[in-house]
Amino acid sequence: MALTDVRSLSRPIHLALVRTAHLRRLPLFQWSVAVAAFVVAFGLRYGLNDQLPVGFPYLTFFPAVILTTFFAGLYPGIAVAVASGLASWYFFIPPFHTFSLVGGAPLALAFYIAIVSVDIFLLHWMHLSVDRLGREREKAEGYARQRDLLFQELQHRVSNNLAVVSSMLSAQSRALEGEAGQAALVQASARIGLISKIQRQLHDPSRQSLDLAPYLRQLGPDLMEASGADHIAYAVNAEPLDVPAALAVPLGLIATELISNAIEHGFAHSRAGTLSVTLRQRGDGEVVLTVADDGPGWPEGYEAGRSRNLGMRIVLSLTQQIGGSFAFRNEAGAVSELRFRLPDPA
Template identity: 60%
Template sequence: MTGSAPSRLRGIQTFLARTSLGERPVLRWVFAVAAFVIAFTLRYELDDRLPIGFPYLSFFPAIIITAFFAGIRPGILVALAGGVASWYFFIPPFDSFALTGGSVLALGFYVFIVTVDIVLIYWMQLALQRVTVEKEAASRYAGERDLLFQEMQHRVSNNLGVVSALLNAQSRGTTNPEATAVLQQASARIGLISKIQRQLHDPGKQTLDMGPYLAQLGPDLLEASGVEGVRYEVDVEAVELSADMAVPIGLIATELISNSIEHGRVYGKGGVIRVTLGRDGAGKDGMGVPVFLRVADDGPGWPEGFSPAASRNLGMRIVVSLTQQVGGRLDISNQDGAVSTLRFVSRPAPDLTGRAA
C-alpha cells in the first residue's frame, strides 16, 4: 500500500471512525487512560506477589488492547505511560529514574516489544482498511454492473418487441396469404425471444423455468392462429434452463406446437395437444441434466417416411437446426397421432456473480 505515514494514519483513523470508539474520538483517549490506570493498579497490587523481573506484566495487554480498539496513537500513549511508570516504580532502583545497566536493558526490551506490537497492529489495521475499501468498491462495481446488465436486457427485449410488432403490422397489410403466414410466424418467434429476454433481467439468476412459458405458449399460439376447439394440455416438471438453452428450446416448442395446430386435427373435429417436459433419466450425468420435451397430438400423424431433416418446411428446418445447436436429438413417431420428442442435456448457466451456478 503506497502513501506517506501520515496518510496511512489518516486511513487508520477513517477505519476506526467506523467503530463505536471512532464515532466518539474523545472516548479513544478516555479508553487509553482507563486502560493505563487499570494496568497500573493491577501491577501495583501484585507487586509483592511477583518475583523481580516482571515490571511490564500488566502493561503489555493494555497496550495491545488499546492500540487495537482505540487506535495507534492512544496505544502509543499507554506504552509511554506504562514505560515511565514501570521505570519509576517497578525497575530497581525503585521510586527513581536512575539508570543502571539492568534498567537500561529492561527498558530497551520494553521498547522493542511494544514497538513490534504496535507496528503489527498498525499493519493489520492497514490490511483491514484495504480489505474494507476493496469490498466497498467491489460492491459498488457489482451494483453498477447489475444496473447496466438490466438496462441492456431491457433495451434488447424492447427492441425485439418492436420488431415483432412491426412484422405483425406488416402481416395485416399483406394480401398474400402465404406472406401473411410467414410474417405472423416470424413475429411470434421474435415475440417469444423477447418474452424470455425480459425474464433474464436479473444477472444473478441466468436460468429460466420453462414450465410457465410452455403453459402460456399454447394458448398464445392458438389465439394467434384463430383455431378453435383444440384442447391444450401441459405436464411439466420444474426444469431450469440456462438463457443459452431457453431461447432455442422455446423456439423448438413453438414450431412443434404450431405444427400440431396446423396439421394435428382431423377435419371437422377438435383436437388435443399435449406438451410434456421433464428429466430424462436418473439425474445429472456429469455434464448436465438430461431433459426431454414431447409434443403430441391426436391428429392423423406424420406422413409415412417423413423425415424432419429432409423436410423443406421452414418450421421443421428451424427445429432441426436448433436441435443441432443445443446438441439434442429429435425423434418422431405416430402413437394415436403425431409425437415429437426432443432429448437434450441442460447445462449449467455461466456464472456472472462469482457464485456457483
C-alpha cells in the first residue's frame, strides 16, 4: 500500500493506526490482546452454539482475528487465527470434538484460511505503510530542524560580518582628513549597520517578516544619537504593519535615508525642531510612509531625479525596486512621502 493509499483511509482508522503503533511494540500488550480476543470470541461462539444453525463455525472468530491484528500486530493476529481455526474445527465443525475432516469441512476450513490470510495481510500492510510514513515524517522534521539551524547560523554570520565591515568603515573615517570623506564613510557605516540590524531581527526562519512600526520608533533615536542631534524632537505615528523579509531591508534603508536627510538639512547648525514619521495603510491596501520636518523645506526648483546626493539616489532606486512611488513637497517644512503595496500573500 502506497503512502497516498494510507492517507486515503478514513481519518478514524488512520488515527487509530498511528496511536496504537507504539503499543504494537509491547509484547505484554500484544499477547494480552490476543488471549483476550480469543477467549471472548470462543466464549461467545460457545454460548451461541445452540442458537446458531450448523454452518457458522467462524462467526465470532473473524472479528477476533481482525481486531487482534489491527491493535496487536502480525504475530498475535496469526496466533489468534490459528487458535480460532483449530477451536472451530474441533468444537463447531461436525463431527464434533475431533479433527476429522468429512463432508464440507475441508472446504469450510479452506475458506476460513483464505479469508483470515487476506485480512491479516492487508492489516499488516497498512501497519507497515503507517510506520514508514511515521519514519519519513520524523526524518522530514529532522531535516526541517537542521535547515532552521543552518539558516540561523547563516543569518548570524551575515549579521556579524556586516557589523565588522561597519566597524572598519567607522574606524577608517576617524583616520581621514576632511569632513566630506569622513561623512561618506560614516554614512556607509550606518547603512551597513542598518542592514546588519535588520538581518538580526529576521534571523528566525519561522518569522520571515518585520513589524515596521516599532522599528521606526527606534530608528530615529538611533540615527540622532549617531549624528549627535540631541536638539531634535522625534515623533512617530505608526500603525502595526508586518512587511516580508524581501521588503524589510529596502524599506529600512529608505526610512534611514529620509530621516538622515531631514536631520542633516532640516536641522542644520543645531537648529531645534521636530521630526515626524507617519506610517499608515489606506483602505485600498496602499501603505504610506511620511517623513516630515519643520525646517526650511526643500530648495526651490529641487528635483530628486537630478540630485547628486547618494542618499536620494538610493531612495529612488529602492523605491523603484519595491514598485513604489516617491514624492516630496513643502508643507510647514520638508515632507517626503513613500507609497507602496505589500505583496499578495501566497
